[in-house]
Structure formats: structure tokens, C-alpha cells
Amino acid sequence: MSDKDRERVNDVCRRIERTLQRDWGSTGSSLSERLGTTRYVVPPELHKRILYLHGLQEQAISEEGFRLKSPADFEAKCQRVLDELAAARRTAARRLRPWLGDVMRRYRLVVLVAVLALLVAIGGTVYMMLEPGPQLPPVVATSPKPRPAPKPPAPKPAASAPAVQAPAPAASAASAPATVPDPAAAAAPAPVIASATADSRVRIDVPQQVVMTLRRAEVVKGASGADEIAVIVDVQNIGYASLSRITFDVALYDTRTGRPLLLINPATPDAVPWYAFMRQSLRRGQGVEVRLSYAPSSPWSSQQVLDLVNSGRYQLHLKAVSLADGDNRALPM
Numbered sequence: 076m077s078d079k080d081r082e083r084v085n086d087v088c089r090r091i092e093r094t095l096q097r098d099w100g101s102t103g104s105s106l107s108e109r110l111g112t113t114r115y116v117v118p119p120e121l122h123k124r125i126l127y128l129h130g131l132q133e134q135a136i137s138e139e140g141f142r143l144k145s146p147a148d149f150e151a152k153c154q155r156v157l158d159e160l161a162a163a164r165r166t167a168a169r170r171l172r173p174w175l176g177d178v179m180r181r182y183r184l185v186v187l188v189a190v191l192a193l194l195v196a197i198g199g200t201v202y203m204m205l206e207p208g209p210q211l212p213p214v215v216a217t218s219p220k221p222r223p224a225p226k227p228p229a230p231k232p233a234a235s236a237p238a239v240q241a242p243a244p245a246a247s248a249a250s251a252p253a254t255v256p257d258p259a260a261a262a263a264p265a266p267v268i269a270s271a272t273a274d275s276r277v278r279i280d281v282p283q284q285v286v287m288t289l290r291r292a293e294v295v296k297g298a299s300g301a302d303e304i305a306v307i308v309d310v311q312n313i314g315y316a317s318l319s320r321i322t323f324d325v326a327l328y329d330t331r332t333g334r335p336l337l338l339i340n341p342a343t344p345d346a347v348p349w350y351a352f353m354r355q356s357l358r359r360g361q362g363v364e365v366r367l368s369y370a371p372s373s374p375w376s377s378q379q380v381l382d383l384v385n386s387g388r389y390q391l392h393l394k395a396v397s398l399a400d401g402d403n404r405a406l407p408m
Contacts, residue, residue, distance in 0.1 A: 080143040081135040087153040088132045091125060094157060098164045104319065104401055106132065108355065115167035121159055128153065276387070277306065280394040281321070282408050284314020290364065292391060294381050302381050303369075306391070310351065311362040317400040321351040323367065327375075328390040329383055335390055338383070339374055347373035349393065356401030367393070 088106050095101040100114035106129040110117065117125070135141045143149050179186060281287045290307035297303040312318040324341035325348070339346055349369045357363060369375050383389050398406040 080146060081141055083143065083146060083149065084128070084132050084135045087150075088128055090157060091128065091160070094160055098161065099167075102401070104356070104403070105129070113170070115164065115169055117160075117167070118163050121156065121163060124156055125160075128156070276389060277391045278393070279308065280392075282314070282395065282398070284312070285318065285321070285395070285398075286311035286313055286362075292384070294384050301376065304375055304380070304384055306349075306367040306393070307364065308351070308367065309362060309364050310353065310357065312357040312359055314359070315398070315400065315406055316359055317356045317402075318398060318406065319353055319356045319401045319403070320399040321395050322397040323349040323351070323393040324396050325349050325369075325375075325394075326392040327380065327383070328392070329388070330390055331383075331386065331388040339380070341394075347375070348396065 092101075092106055092109050095106075095109045095113055099117070101109035102112045103109040107126065110122065110125055110129075277289050277292050279287050279289060288309040288311075290309060292304065292306045294302050295305040310318075310321070325339070325346070326337060326341050327339040328335040329338045330336075341348070347369055349367045351365050351367050353363055353365055374380065395408070398408065400406055
């Protein structure tokens, strides 16, 4: 009975999502996201009832033995929500922000050319206002040069013994002060180059269209109350139109003996992959801080792995194996 009730709730929520996408122009990966991105204003009372259904859907997914009090009454109320949603679309006011976003996406090339032309016109106007006028060269009055007086003839030199030039005294050379190099300049320190990552024990391999910066890796208390490994990273989407999920293959090495020993191999069947879920799809140029998570049934939850990470003598290698956009479509690697 609980599976049927859960399916009833999921079916109604999927129908509402399709209605919001088809008639209200919404986007997103969940009912709450689609409700917030509609191009038209949903009435407040109807908005609250749809959010209640979304909360009921999350409760049905997370709770074992979920059961509706009255399935027939629930289906009747959900049908009224769908009917009111279809009727409210005819009189709903259009939101300005999504409309402007559609215009910018549709005519982005025209808008870009107009903005560049406006900037060039403003820059040319400012340059012409600040440019000084042409300066004429100063007029210099020239006067006639006086004629030089004739030189008297030079007398002939008398015959005499050739003069011998005396050598310079050696003491003068010895007395000249020697140049002493500056010890501070001779021992100039070499420039220090900062490390590119926050922790050399974690290596992350992602496509060039994604920039991922490590924050930290540690053992924390999970949502279920048990300890688990948390890897906090900053994700910057620089190449994809939309990015929503990244899946990693992760290998764990034990370095306590000096040589890296492979403890968890991503090629084995029991090595569950890790995921990086963004709360909302990252458009091109956006960034967010996310936490890499994994399934609670994976070997990463064992005490041996947690003790190893707490000791600090480990290496984690994360390699992205798949990416998906906001509509759960695979992205090229």
C-alpha cells in the first residue's frame, strides 16, 4: 500500500511539473525550482498548495512505510490544483525578469553589437572633448651670424729633443678604492611560487571546461549521524551552457608505509562513485561551493578508511567520468 501511495504522490507532482513547463514556461530539475522559475506569477494560495505537495513528495521518497490518510481525497484535491493551475494561466501577469532574460538570450548578438557601438561612441566623444587643440610651433627670430676673425699663422716649432712621457705612479692605482659588492644584493632570495591546490593529498582531474579548486578534505558527521569523508571544492563552469552534476571515480591510497598502497580501486564493483550535485544548474561563468558525496553503503564508510583519512597519511585521486546538465542530459567530456 505504501508503494502505491508513494507512486500517487510522485505521479501528481510529475503532472504539475509538466504543466508548469508547458503552460507557465518554467525550468529546473525539481518541483520547487520549476515553481520559482515560471514566466508568470502563480497565485499565492495555489503556490502554497503546490509547495505542500512538493514537501509531501520528499517525505514519500525519504520515509519507509509512507501512507496517505485518504488516497481518494488526495487525488481529488490534486485534480483541483491542476484545474486551478490551468485556469490561473489565462489571467496570470507576466514576470519582467524572465521576459528580459528571454529577450537577451534571443537577441544577444544584436544587444552585444549595440552595447559595443554605444561604448565606442562614448569613448570617441570623451576623447574628442579631452584632446587639446593643435599647437603652432613658436616663431624664432633669426639674426645674421657674425663672420669669424681670420686666424694668425701658427709659428713653426723649434727643434728639440723628443719628450719622454713619465709613467703614472703605481701608488695612484693602489690608492683607488675598490668596489665592494652589496651582500644584500648578492644574496637576493628566490621568488616563492604558491601551490595551486589547498591540499597535495587530493588530486582532481576534470575537463578543461570546468575549474575545480580544493577547499579541504576531512571526516565530518553526516546527515545520517555517522562519520563520513567530506571533500569541499569550488566549481567554476567556464565552458558548458549548463552544469548540474559531476560523477567521479575515486581511488584511495595508504601512504603510512612510505609507498602509496591502493586501498580502494575504482575499477572494482564495490567502489561506488562519488557525486558533486549543484543545488541549481550552473550557467556558463557561474561558480559554487559543493561537497562531494557518496552512497552510505559504499566502502568509504568503513572505519578503516575513516581512520586513514584522520591520520593524514593518504592520497585521494578523483577523476570525472560523466557530467550532466540541468535537464539530466549527458555533456561531452
